[in-house]
Amino acid sequence: MKLAALTDGTEEAQVTGFAIDHRKVAPGTVFGAFEGARANGEDFIEDAIRSGAIAVVARPGLTVEGATYIADDNPRERFAQLAAKFFAPFPDTSVAITGTNGKTSCVEMTRQLWRMAGFHAASIGTLGVTTADERVTTGLTTPDVVTFLSNVAGLAREGVTHLAFEASSHGLTQYRTEGLKVTAAAFTNLSRDHLDYHGDMAAYFTAKIRLFSEVLSTDGTAVVWADDPQSARVIDLARERGNRLVTVGTQGETLRLVGRDPTLLGQGLTIEAEGRTYTVTLPLIGAYQAANALVSAGLVIATGGDVAATIANLARLQPVRGRLERAVIAKSGAPVYVDYAHTPDALEAAIAALKPHAGGKLIVVFGAGGDRDTGKRETMGQVAVQHADRVIVTDDNPRTEDARAIRCDVLKGARGAEEIGDRRAAIGAAVREAGPEDIVLIAGKGHEQGQIVGDLVLPFDDVTVARECAA
Numbered sequence: 001m002k003l004a005a006l007t008d009g010t011e012e013a014q015v016t017g018f019a020i021d022h023r024k025v026a027p028g029t030v031f032g033a034f035e036g037a038r039a040n041g042e043d044f045i046e047d048a049i050r051s052g053a054i055a056v057v058a059r060p061g062l063t064v065e066g067a068t069y070i071a072d073d074n075p076r077e078r079f080a081q082l083a084a085k086f087f088a089p090f091p092d093t094s095v096a097i098t099g100t101n102g103k104t105s106c107v108e109m110t111r112q113l114w115r116m117a118g119f120h121a122a123s124i125g126t127l128g129v130t131t132a133d134e135r136v137t138t139g140l141t142t143p144d145v146v147t148f149l150s151n152v153a154g155l156a157r158e159g160v161t162h163l164a165f166e167a168s169s170h171g172l173t174q175y176r177t178e179g180l181k182v183t184a185a186a187f188t189n190l191s192r193d194h195l196d197y198h199g200d201m202a203a204y205f206t207a208k209i210r211l212f213s214e215v216l217s218t219d220g221t222a223v224v225w226a227d228d229p230q231s232a233r234v235i236d237l238a239r240e241r242g243n244r245l246v247t248v249g250t251q252g253e254t255l256r257l258v259g260r261d262p263t264l265l266g267q268g269l270t271i272e273a274e275g276r277t278y279t280v281t282l283p284l285i286g287a288y289q290a291a292n293a294l295v296s297a298g299l300v301i302a303t304g305g306d307v308a309a310t311i312a313n314l315a316r317l318q319p320v321r322g323r324l325e326r327a328v329i330a331k332s333g334a335p336v337y338v339d340y341a342h343t344p345d346a347l348e349a350a351i352a353a354l355k356p357h358a359g360g361k362l363i364v365v366f367g368a369g370g371d372r373d374t375g376k377r378e379t380m381g382q383v384a385v386q387h388a389d390r391v392i393v394t395d396d397n398p399r400t401e402d403a404r405a406i407r408c409d410v411l412k413g414a415r416g417a418e419e420i421g422d423r424r425a426a427i428g429a430a431v432r433e434a435g436p437e438d439i440v441l442i443a444g445k446g447h448e449q450g451q452i453v454g455d456l457v458l459p460f461d462d463v464t465v466a467r468e469c470a471a
């Protein structure tokens with residue numbers, strides 16, 4: 001493709017690709033030079049041109065010699081728009097999910113629900129680029145703009161028509177997904193996070209809400225978890241812009257959750273929609289998984305899905321990897337869950353989610369990582385003993401620290417807890433000793449596949465180990 005086709009100019013040079021890192025520039029590349037948090041891409045313009053860049057997108061006022069200079073007050077946005085023209089076409093239906101928690105769960109569930117409805121669907125997020133056949137990790141929740149747009153185009157070439165992706169606040173601030181038409185956007189919730197990057201809550205919320213104020217197509221639909229205190233602002237914004245609205249939750253109007261009955265293995269949901277009442281058994285547990293399932297159903301309905309069929313399909317949702325994932329049912333009948341919770345808040349949320357489902361004891365196995373925030377260890381111990389009935393403190397990526405010393409820190413807050421350093425032995429004790437009405441929670445690793453000891457990553461998967469212990 002000629003550069004002129006992208007810029008509407010007259011440049012004859014052939015574009016071969018896009019890059020925002022000068023080390024990835026090849027002959028024919030359009031280079032985006034942006035000021036970042038750690039480095040300034042403008043410092044690498046000359047290197048990029050030496051490597052063959054034919055155009056540079058950057059802020060106005062620079063001296064660029066030897067390549068076409070595309071100056072723009074918002075170079076990240078301009079770069080993304082040009083890259084989108086280069087990489088297009090994309091799937092017809094692309095939806096984005098933002099919020100502090102629940103993004104990964106929602107993209108996974110939305111993809112599953114679309115597939116059940118017969119669409120060729122994919123998702124992009126923390127767990128990677130996922131299709132029916134494979135999952136490829138990118139390392140970020142919202143990949144950088146070139147990785148994102150090239151992957152989305154690749155999915156379209158494979159025949160994917162429906163894409164759900166996570167829009168992190170970093171991704172939104174850095175215009176990583178610009179240029180892709182977003183047909184529906186969902187908001188899950190807002191709580192404190194990432195203030196190191198955004199500065200304060202107002203800036204963080206502004207970053208998130210850009211999904212609705214600028215990224216969502218003006219003829220698109222806003223899907224909102226209406227029970228969150230910040231949802232009113234998203235709803236107001238959607239109304240101001242004339243977007244269609246789908247609201248879900250106990251305060252929702254499109255899908256109103258009027259009943260939730262936790263059982264040992266799932267939860268019955270009663271949902272009012274379009275003047276009818278539906279009941280469905282969600283095979284996932286915890287109030288927030290019900291919330292994520294409803295947001296995902298909202299997205300599917302927002303993109304043309306049938307209301308009754310979508311609600312019925314909730315009964316067939318598979319757990320998201322490492323997110324309150326039921327690994328196995330112990331011989332006694334006790335379900336064993338694996339969750340990624342590795343902070344005090346997340347541990348408390350995971351225990352709170354499971355507690356109403358347990359007729360007997362809630363048994364928690366967890367540890368704290370080495371070479372990381374030491375302050376959270378005692379608090380995690382406190383949270384565990386306060387909310388669970390039996391607590392086993394074990395190892396979780398001790399890294400270069402003494403594993404016993406880490407456990408000791410956790411145990412300072414966890415009076416009455418047991419200590420079993422070896423993670424396999426700890427999981428084994430919990431799984432074998434759980435009674436028929438009990439629930440086991442193995443927290444901390446979720447989808448991760450290793451135990452980091454020193455500089456070594458020893459293969460370790462909580463789900464596999466739980467299954468082996470239950471066999």
Ligand SMILES: CC(=O)N[C@H]1[C@@H](OP(=O)(O)OP(=O)(O)OC[C@H]2O[C@@H](n3ccc(=O)[nH]c3=O)[C@H](O)[C@@H]2O)O[C@H](CO)[C@@H](O)[C@@H]1O[C@H](C)C(=O)N[C@@H](C)C(=O)N[C@H](CCC(=O)O)C(=O)O
Nearest residue numbers: 020021022036037038039040041044140141142144168170
């Ligand atoms: C804070 C942040 O988001 N950083 C990301 C961002 O960096 P930045 O634009 O600030 O880049 P920088 O390192 O200051 O460099 C500026 C520019 O110079 C370029 N450069 C830099 C060095 C060089 O030698 N040559 C060169 O060309 C860089 O490619 C960049 O374009 O752009 C880089 C290239 O795309 C990303 O790799 C980098 O992600 C870092 C590794 C990261 O850890 N990001 C995390 C915080 C993140 O984005 N997380 C979110 C949210 C996760 C969540 O919700 O939990 C996510 O979406 O994953």
Ligand SMILES: Nc1ncnc2c1ncn2[C@@H]1O[C@H](COP(=O)(O)OP(=O)(O)OP(=O)(O)O)[C@@H](O)[C@H]1O
Nearest residue numbers: 100101102103104105126141288291292341346349
């Ligand atoms: N709707 C929700 N409301 C509150 N907490 C939630 C919700 N969904 C998930 N969580 C909590 O957040 C954790 C992470 O869930 P999930 O991975 O879906 O979120 P995320 O926004 O993608 O976060 P990350 O990018 O860190 O993976 C869960 O283990 C749970 O503790």
